[in-house]
Amino acid sequence: LQSKLPNVGTTIFSTMSQLALQHGAINLSQGFPDFDCPPELVDLVTEAMRTGLNQYAPSPGLLSLRQKISEKTQLLYGHTAQPETEITVTSGATEALFAAIAAVVQPGDEVVVLEPCYDSYVPAIELSGGIPVFVPLRFPDFSVDWQQVEEKLTPKTRLLIINSPHNPSGAVWQQSDLDALTRLTQKHPFLILSDEVYEHMVFDGQPHCSVLTVPELAQRAFVVSSFGKTYHTTGWKVGYCIAPALLTHEFRKVHQYLTFSTATPLQHAIAAYLDHQEHYLTLALFYQQKRDLFASLLASSKFELLPCAGTYFQLARYAQISDLSDVDISQWLTKEAGVAVIPVSVFNHDGLDQQVIRFCFAKKEETLRAAAERLCKL
Ligand code: PMP
Numbered sequence: 001l002q003s004k005l006p007n008v009g010t011t012i013f014s015t016m017s018q019l020a021l022q023h024g025a026i027n028l029s030q031g032f033p034d035f036d037c038p039p040e041l042v043d044l045v046t047e048a049m050r051t052g053l054n055q056y057a058p059s060p061g062l063l064s065l066r067q068k069i070s071e072k073t074q075l076l077y078g079h080t081a082q083p084e085t086e087i088t089v090t091s092g093a094t095e096a097l098f099a100a101i102a103a104v105v106q107p108g109d110e111v112v113v114l115e116p117c118y119d120s121y122v123p124a125i126e127l128s129g130g131i132p133v134f135v136p137l138r139f140p141d142f143s144v145d146w147q148q149v150e151e152k153l154t155p156k157t158r159l160l161i162i163n164s165p166h167n168p169s170g171a172v173w174q175q176s177d178l179d180a181l182t183r184l185t186q187k188h189p190f191l192i193l194s195d196e197v198y199e200h201m202v203f204d205g206q207p208h209c210s211v212l213t214v215p216e217l218a219q220r221a222f223v224v225s226s227f228g229k230t231y232h233t234t235g236w237k238v239g240y241c242i243a244p245a246l247l248t249h250e251f252r253k254v255h256q257y258l259t260f261s262t263a264t265p266l267q268h269a270i271a272a273y274l275d276h277q278e279h280y281l282t283l284a285l286f287y288q289q290k291r292d293l294f295a296s297l298l299a300s301s302k303f304e305l306l307p308c309a310g311t312y313f314q315l316a317r318y319a320q321i322s323d324l325s326d327v328d329i330s331q332w333l334t335k336e337a338g339v340a341v342i343p344v345s346v347f348n349h350d351g352l353d354q355q356v357i358r359f360c361f362a363k364k365e366e367t368l369r370a371a372a373e374r375l376c377k378l
């Protein structure tokens with residue numbers, strides 16, 4: 001059998017979580033909280049199930065949930081997304097990313113990807129016959145070099161994929177990035193896929209620069225988010241995509257045959273819980289405190305932490321500890337030091353190794369303390 005994805009193996013997230021389990025390491029690798037979601041959410045799911053809300057949801061998602069998403073989007077970004085025609089609930093952001101790419105990328109189309117990038121983008125592009133065109137983010141601040149992006153645009157550029165707050169770096173966009181992108185869209189007709197799953201995790205009082213705040217961008221963008229991140233429910237796999245009606249129309253054709261619909265009781269629960277605005281409005285502070293705690297715990301270690309402006313990931317250099325590759329040090333840290341991490345090079349298509357690792361700090365205080373104790377001994 002000729003593989004359609006010859007370069008794809010098991011994702012680093014599965015690999016490192018498995019290795020952590022095998023070696024009894026504290027798992028700061030795969031991004032997920034080790035604390036539970038709000039108990040009321042679980043009650044709401046149970047209630048929905050007990051009430052018999054256990055059959056297929058409408059393919060685009062429960063209208064009540066789409067209405068709540070629309071209200072949140074209006075409140076936060078001043079953008080009006082029509083629940084009927086512009087919002088689709090998906091089985092995680094992963095499905096939304098895949099469906100958006102499959103909906104618009106034709107064989108031979110070029111898709112500009114800023115690296116390092118989340119690992120699901122490129123396989124989705126390749127399965128659609130698209131050609132990924134890579135633009136490195138600047139190192140070590142992971143800002144976008146807009147000049148380089150512009151140089152990579154051709155008449156074949158169908159899509160630009162962006163991600164702020166950024167996994168794995170924790171970098172966040174500024175208004176100047178939205179302005180630069182807007183200028184490019186005035187000259188080139190590409191579409192935008194904006195991965196905003198960490199939209200509620202931007203720190204130090206900065207705003208989240210959503211493409212939805214700029215009408216010229218919103219009119220050509222798929223904007224993807226995930227309730228897994230927002231409600232500490234990564235295992236529920238509920239996300240959504242906001243896009244203009246024309247794009248949503250094509251998006252839903254793919255979604256309809258990819259999953260058809262997303263778990264009904266989960267949608268009921270999230271729709272009800274979205275009324276608690278304070279949850280997502282205080283999430284940034286919640287994670288900022290974890291970021292600061294983790295940084296203070298590592299202050300006496302030999303790790304050099306890079307700035308973290310958003311997400312629940314902290315990058316670190318380890319040059320004072322070892323000159324191993326980032327893949328090897330990640331294995332070593334997991335097996336020998338008892339803390340599992342993610343090597344950042346795996347987010348680069350060519351494996352470019354800048355000797356930086358990623359910690360996930362979406363963990364209980366006791367977990368962060370226990371991990372830091374091990375890390376400070378190195
Ligand atoms: N995009 C990014 C940048 C992510 O970090 C994640 C979560 N790992 C996803 C998409 C996928 O989100 P979900 O779990 O909702 O599919």
Ligand code: GLN
Pocket residue numbers: 011013014029030031032167
């Ligand atoms: N987004 C998570 C991370 O970056 C992992 C998601 C997954 O395991 N597929 O760690």
